Amino acid sequence: MTLEVSQGSVVAVDPDELRAIANRVRGAASLADSALDHIGRANAIQAQVPAEWTIVWADVMTPVQRCEWWQDDAVRLADGLDAAADAYEVIELRVLLQMDGAGDGSESRRLEGILARNPAAGEAADHLWAAWEATSGDGLVENWMGAGVMGAYVMALLVGGIRRFRTTGGRRAGSLGEPGRAARRSGRVPGTSGRFVDMLEQRVGATTAPTGLASSVARIPNGETEAFGEKARVRIDKYAFPTGEERFVVYISGSRGAPWKDGDPFDWGNNVGLYLGEAESEGYDFVLEALERAGAQEGSFVDVNGFSQGTMVAQRIATDSDFRVGHVTTIGAPVRMPVGEDVTSIAIAHDDDPVAALSDGGSPASLGDDDSLLIRRTYDEAATGLREWKVGAHRVSAYEQTARLFEQSGDPRAESVREYYAQLGRASSVESFVYHAPEGGGNGAFSAPPSAVSDAAAASSAGAG
């Protein structure tokens, strides 16, 4: 039940901040020079005292030795902080170069400068990079060797396939190629709904904000409960705040229907295009249209939540749409995409979820702003095969459990997550809409809802969702 919470990043602190702290440590160390000068003068004065008054000092260490020891230690600490700053900066520059290509050359020059000045920083960065790579690609197969012969075999097939696919497609490890793919589809992806998308709208009515991460995750439409029926794909909660601000919180379903069936905007086949970063995405268009129907316009404040395929759509809303996205929450994401320094990204991934494994280690850089988190856990530590992974770890309810564990873990970083939901809770009203995939062509209005839908809506309004 161990939770591992990080920023999806191997970099622990801003290198410039680290160097500033190192300078302050050096400043403190230099004060010891002043102390040593005073001690030197005190010793010189004592040397003039007549022998009969001489003090026989019995201390194990003299003040000089203690002050010099302190000074040496402070300088060692400052040197260590500078070395760590160089190593972290080397990592960041490597990530930038791999994600953004050669850029204007300034990153390459800066990297070369650091390595020339401090070759050890390159070695330290290599170690940190290797630790990240251990969770991606071939290293992932090795990590799964403990899952028994069958588990390792299946994982080897799965990850081997991904590796071949990545190599032949020029995809590169983890999320390193994502910004490049986003740039390549730039201008070919609508920022708001550009065309009519057939869907059925269900006005759920007034509801309340989720009490936290777990209850929010549970609002993602899924096939595990009867809430809102089998065709629910997107839920949008529209918040009105006393300040007059409006915010739309979107919940996006994962793949639905049988894997061999198509015709649904969230059918299994639509995963491929999203995974490859192609411009066309029926799920993305569906969410843009749903947002428009819920009242969102270009520049509206939007937060997105997604499961599985829905995570790829959610991240694309953050990177490609014309909405102002502040929060991205993903569970079981096959791609973990950096969503920008102004966006908070909360990603939950189970190590035994084969869909999450498709992220191939994700990103060594942070996925979003400083409050962003990657929460990892092995859902079922006893499970050792593909069958267990399929039914257990890749479910909304499983991720809901992990989110609850995080909230109850006492981790101080849960506070910023709690604050986000507390802010939502200060809304003066919340209105909920659910958008359903049409069944053989829809008429744009949700008619004759099954009784299960009404019950689920009521349950959600009562706080169950």
Place this chain on the structure above:
Amino acid sequence: MTTNLEAAHLFWRAHDEMCAAADAMMMAKSLAMGLQADMAWRSPTAAQQFSARIEELLDLGHHAVGSCAGTANTLLEQGNKAAAS
């Protein structure tokens, strides 16, 4: 020939120098203490390691200050003894 009073004055001057040394080390220690609060680590593990390292430094600083102050006290006492004799 140095008189006892002159010896006392020497001890008192040496005492003042050691007090100044203790003050300098106290200031250095305070600067190090401020670093703990100012560092915004992204990783709690790194934050814990840094805190533990600063604690070590503060502990060494504490002993350095104590050593200077203890020496200063001894010098003062010896000076007073010389002056009174």
